[in-house]
Amino acid sequence: MSIKIIKAGILDTIQDKGRYGYQHLGINPTGAMDSYALQVCNILVGNSPGEAVVEMHFPAAVYLFTAPALIALGGADFSASINGDSVPHLQPIMVCKNDVLQFHKPTNGARAYLAVAGGLAIDPWMNSYSTHLKAKAGGYLGRSLQKDDELLLRQLPKFPGKKDEFSVLPWQVDINWFGKDYPKEILALPGHEWERLVEASKENFTITSFVIAKQSDRMGFRLNNRPLYSITDKEVISAAVSFGTIQLLPDGGLIILMADHQTTGGYPRVAHVITAHQSRLAQLKAGDTIQFRLTDQSTAEELLIKQRQHLLQLQNACTFRLEEYFHANRN
Amino acid sequence: MDIPAFPYHIFPLGDSALTVDYGNCIDEAINREVIARFIQLRQEPLHGMIEVVPAYSSFTVYYDVFSVKKKAGSDRTAFDWMQEKVKERLAQTPDYEEETERIIHIPVCYEDEFAPDLRYLAAEKNITVDSVIQIHTSKPYKVYMLGFLPGFTYMGEVDDRIKMPRKPQPVSIAAGSVGIAGRQTGIYPLASPGGWQIIGSTPAVLFDVQKELPALLRAGDRVQFYSITSNEFYKIQNSSLPGENLGVEL
Numbered sequence: 001m002s003i004k005i006i007k008a009g010i011l012d013t014i015q016d017k018g019r020y021g022y023q024h025l026g027i028n029p030t031g032a033m034d035s036y037a038l039q040v041c042n043i044l045v046g047n048s049p050g051e052a053v054v055e056m057h058f059p060a061a062v063y064l065f066t067a068p069a070l071i072a073l074g075g076a077d078f079s080a081s082i083n084g085d086s087v088p089h090l091q092p093i094m095v096c097k098n099d100v101l102q103f104h105k106p107t108n109g110a111r112a113y114l115a116v117a118g119g120l121a122i123d124p125w126m127n128s129y130s131t132h133l134k135a136k137a138g139g140y141l142g143r144s145l146q147k148d149d150e151l152l153l154r155q156l157p158k159f160p161g162k163k164d165e166f167s168v169l170p171w172q173v174d175i176n177w178f179g180k181d182y183p184k185e186i187l188a189l190p191g192h193e194w195e196r197l198v199e200a201s202k203e204n205f206t207i208t209s210f211v212i213a214k215q216s217d218r219m220g221f222r223l224n225n226r227p228l229y230s231i232t233d234k235e236v237i238s239a240a241v242s243f244g245t246i247q248l249l250p251d252g253g254l255i256i257l258m259a260d261h262q263t264t265g266g267y268p269r270v271a272h273v274i275t276a277h278q279s280r281l282a283q284l285k286a287g288d289t290i291q292f293r294l295t296d297q298s299t300a301e302e303l304l305i306k307q308r309q310h311l312l313q314l315q316n317a318c319t320f321r322l323e324e325y326f327h328a329n330r331n
Numbered sequence: 332m333d334i335p336a337f338p339y340h341i342f343p344l345g346d347s348a349l350t351v352d353y354g355n356c357i358d359e360a361i362n363r364e365v366i367a368r369f370i371q372l373r374q375e376p377l378h379g380m381i382e383v384v385p386a387y388s389s390f391t392v393y394y395d396v397f398s399v400k401k402k403a404g405s406d407r408t409a410f411d412w413m414q415e416k417v418k419e420r421l422a423q424t425p426d427y428e429e430e431t432e433r434i435i436h437i438p439v440c441y442e443d444e445f446a447p448d449l450r451y452l453a454a455e456k457n458i459t460v461d462s463v464i465q466i467h468t469s470k471p472y473k474v475y476m477l478g479f480l481p482g483f484t485y486m487g488e489v490d491d492r493i494k495m496p497r498k499p500q501p502v503s504i505a506a507g508s509v510g511i512a513g514r515q516t517g518i519y520p521l522a523s524p525g526g527w528q529i530i531g532s533t534p535a536v537l538f539d540v541q542k543e544l545p546a547l548l549r550a551g552d553r554v555q556f557y558s559i560t561s562n563e564f565y566k567i568q569n570s571s572l573p574g575e576n577l578g579v580e581l
Contacts, residue, residue, distance in 0.1 A: 136540065238485060240350060242391075264384070
């Protein structure tokens with residue numbers, strides 16, 4: 001009862017919503033880059049929204065199922081297939097023993113998620129399943145998935161699928177929630193050191209399009225930009241930074257801190273990407289452009305609450321569908 | 332015990348956290364207040380609070396907007412509500428058992444192979460390598476905060492005679508490296524890119540993922556370094572059993 005990795009991907013890791021409560025020890029939360037997609041995938045298979053899943057970058061691994069499983073794919077669309085037949089995004093799929101799942105082409109987004117009903121049978125570290133690559137702890141042996149790794153599953157599906165052919169269950173998340181492409185507009189709140197920027201740089205921040213630079217990873221996105229200027233070079237004594245914090249580097253460049261960001265930092269925090277837009281940001285990759293727009297606290301909170309309400313609605317709908325399907329397909 | 336009132340101001344750190352800032356400085360009394368408030372909030376968490384992250388002269392409260400907003404109602408933001416609760420809490424004197432201050436003795440080998448930047452630092456400061464070692468080991472340092480990496484300690488303050496700015500570009504740094512940045516000193520618990528001037532290395536394990544409390548040090552501790560030879564370094568490293576920290580004395 002497992003998923004075997006028969007070919008490694010470039011960076012496939014186990015992630016959940018992150019490891020909170022230990023940042024005072026310097027232990028950064030890590031967790032899924034696109035926490036919204038993680039929750040959607042889990043909800044589709046009837047898991048609790050924060051269950052551990054596999055986060056994939058392209059090229060992703062090739063997976064072999066050694067037992068039937070109910071799965072869902074979400075986040076980025078990497079054109080998945082099972083045994084060579086293409087399978088849909090954001091729809092529950094019942095796979096059979098010996099089915100092979102692989103990904104062919106990134107058509108939209110940068111990070112894809114694979115959720116399995118019942119979850120993965122791995123041990124948590126400091127109350128989370130997220131892989132902490134730097135500490136080499138959490139997730140699967142504290143590292144990215146390699147060839148011949150075997151992810152044990154906690155349970156078999158609650159209802160039988162077809163005997164020897166995978167089947168796609170007849171409901172899907174409304175794609176319109178996400179839009180066809182991930183939007184490039186990113187709302188941000190001014191940071192504590194926003195006022196350090198000279199007026200022209202403040203303007204540039206919202207007028208200019210920023211290109212995500214090559215040196216971008218799970219820790220942070222570097223932006224290619226004409227330097228922004230600060231009215232002071234007064235040192236910022238190290239203090240907390242978070243997912244979405246936009247720091248001004250000494251050379252005038254910007255970096256947006258992402259899921260593997262460090263807990264504290266000493267660069268000026270000029271702005272913060274709102275939490276509700278972390279998901280769309282996480283789906284961008286090197287070469288993509290973004291456009292910042294400043295917003296206020298109450299708008300940021302409203303959008304975040306709306307996102308949570310969407311997830312709750314989706315959870316109710318999926319729970320109902322799964323139960324209905326379960327009753328109809330009982331032996 | 333009377334805690335003096337420290338002036339502070341509160342600002343949002345994005346939409347899901349707020350920072351209580353006592354003024355962007357490195358100051359023992361302020362840091363003691365920060366740690367006291369951190370302990371106080373951890374012992375009696377506020378509604379919706381996820382965690383508290385103490386730093387040099389500030390602490391940051393992370394909260395769940397969804398559950399805080401339910402309390403805040405429609406005419407206030409979650410930030411406003413949380414800010415008010417934090418202010419109420421700060422008006423109270425923290426009621427906690429003061430943890431006894433620990434002094435931890437940590438062995439450091441300052442020999443060349445462990446200290447890539449020591450000769451450079453000595454030359455820049457126009458003193459001998461031995462004086463740098465003597466000065467670095469001459470007094471205990473306060474652990475102001477942990478951050479940057481799991482178990483990384485920001486300690487201070489080193490004597491002016493050995494203070495040294497960071498390198499312009501980060502380089503790859505080995506686990507156990509002991510460095511200086513400005514008047515701060517610290518230990519890299521894990522291998523990582525970093526910009527501190529490396530003047531030695533410790534065989535002590537600062538961060539052990541197998542342990543329930545993985546970080547050896549905590550904010551508020553005092554660390555006294557002592558110098559060891561490379562022979563002693565390897566002896567400690569090779570004879571320590573898993574989870575054991577030979578050479579480290581409390």
